[in-house]
Amino acid sequence: MKPFINEIARCIYIADPEQKILPSLILAQACLESNYGKSKLAIEAKNLFGVKGKGYTINTKEYLKNEYVTVKAEFQLYNSWQDSVNDQVRRFTKVSRYSKIPGIKDYKLACNEVYKAGYATDPRYPSKLISVIESNKLYEYDQKEGVVLVNRNKIIEAALMLQSKNIKYKLGAKAMPPTIPKTLDCSGFVRYCYKIAGADIQDGTWYQWHASNSIKASDLKLGDLGFKHDPEQERGINHIGIYMGDGKWIHCNASRNGITLEKTNIFPYARRVKGISFTNVKLEDGGEMERKPVTEKDLSYGIAAINNLAKLNIINSPERHIKDLREYPWDWKMWVVQNNIAEKCGGAK
Numbered sequence: 358m359k360p361f362i363n364e365i366a367r368c369i370y371i372a373d374p375e376q377k378i379l380p381s382l383i384l385a386q387a388c389l390e391s392n393y394g395k396s397k398l399a400i401e402a403k404n405l406f407g408v409k410g411k412g413y414t415i416n417t418k419e420y421l422k423n424e425y426v427t428v429k430a431e432f433q434l435y436n437s438w439q440d441s442v443n444d445q446v447r448r449f450t451k452v453s454r455y456s457k458i459p460g461i462k463d464y465k466l467a468c469n470e471v472y473k474a475g476y477a478t479d480p481r482y483p484s485k486l487i488s489v490i491e492s493n494k495l496y497e498y499d500q501k502e503g504v505v506l507v508n509r510n511k512i513i514e515a516a517l518m519l520q521s522k523n524i525k526y527k528l529g530a531k532a533m534p535p536t537i538p539k540t541l542d543c544s545g546f547v548r549y550c551y552k553i554a555g556a557d558i559q560d561g562t563w564y565q566w567h568a569s570n571s572i573k574a575s576d577l578k579l580g581d582l583g584f585k586h587d588p589e590q591e592r593g594i595n596h597i598g599i600y601m602g603d604g605k606w607i608h609c610n611a612s613r614n615g616i617t618l619e620k621t622n623i624f625p626y627a628r629r630v631k632g633i634s635f636t637n638v639k640l641e642d643g644g645e646m647e648r649k650p651v652t653e654k655d656l657s658y659g660i661a662a663i664n665n666l667a668k669l670n671i672i673n674s675p676e677r678h679i680k681d682l683r684e685y686p687w688d689w690k691m692w693v694v695q696n697n698i699a700e701k702c703g704g705a706k
Contacts, residue, residue: 358493361394365405366498368442370567377459378449381495382467383442385486388493394438403435406445410434419478464490464499497557507633511554512580513691514698516599516607519546520616521671521699526609531560543597546609546616547582550599554580556633562595563588569628576627580635583624598624603685618695620681651686659689662696671699 365387369380390407391399398404402413412434418425435441449455454474461467468486471477479485490496515534524541531545532538534553541549544562551558558568566588572581577600585596598608598621607618659682667675682688 368439372443372446380498381464384495385489405441408433507554509580515550515553517695584626659692662692
């Protein structure tokens with residue numbers, strides 16, 4: 358069931374990127390109406406929602422006069438499941454009798470409104486949809502606009518904490534706080550960091566791309582996301598990282614077999630997660646890594662932190678990091694924070 362749900366979720370994100378319609382509603386309808394993609398109608402006509410139309414005739418059961426009866430009916434024939442989902446989104450956003458559905462944020466209310474609008478005749482239809490949503494946790498696909506307040510600094514602290522644990526890369530590896538994993542992949546790393554900060558985003562670079570909006574590189578702030586590829590233009594495995602400021606990114610990658618903090622240009626696509634209200638990073642006065650003068654004393658603290666992180670086996674080549682620090686001295690506090698976290702965690706395991 359999960360592969361089917363994930364496939365339809367992809368279709369929904371393409372058809373309705375702004376989530377005018379709750380994804381959980383459309384997902385539940387697809388699951389219920391097509392028996393998770395196994396029905397003859399879904400397989401042969403690519404029709405996920407039992408939509409009447411032209412092109413495909415089949416015997417079906419309908420709820421008439423308080424009982425189910427078998428009737429021959431003509432259904433809409435689609436070229437793909439994506440086309441079926443596109444049509445369902447169009448129906449709910451364009452057809453007047455469904456005008457109350459766009460914008461609803463409560464899946465139970467949405468399920469009842471669909472029934473009231475005459476989508477189905479079975480009085481148990483809303484409760485069936487709600488049962489499908491809750492049993493499969495489809496509400497996790499719904500974007501909760503304006504209710505999540507995230508401090509960017511917590512995302513960064515979580516990322517540095519995971520790096521201090523010497524976590525290795527493994528494709529498909531996931532974990533959720535408070536468990537400290539031994540392995541993660543790039544999207545699992547991002548989700549973990551955001552979860553600690555109070556925001557729950559989907560696993561998978563494809564979903565994280567569609568759960569975020571494009572921003573200019575010049576607008577990047579701590580905790581924003583970077584992608585290696587545009588999944589709408591390029592196929593294949595994507596990669597994602599978290600912005601750390603001053604052109605530096607932290608990411609869990611296969612080539613280094615773990616979490617790397619580095620100045621890199623491998624993330625040309627800058628994006629910011631939707632549905633989140635970010636608070637300012639609280640460094641000293643609430644500003645974000647402002648270019649204040651760095652004293653020699655501050656710089657010495659950063660160098661000491663780098664050397665200690667090397668002793669704790671958290672980083673390699675401290676000389677290279679010290680060279681970078683001298684070039685970008687504003688990073689001194691970031692190294693001190695990372696060192697403090699590593700000290701608390703006891704170094705690499």
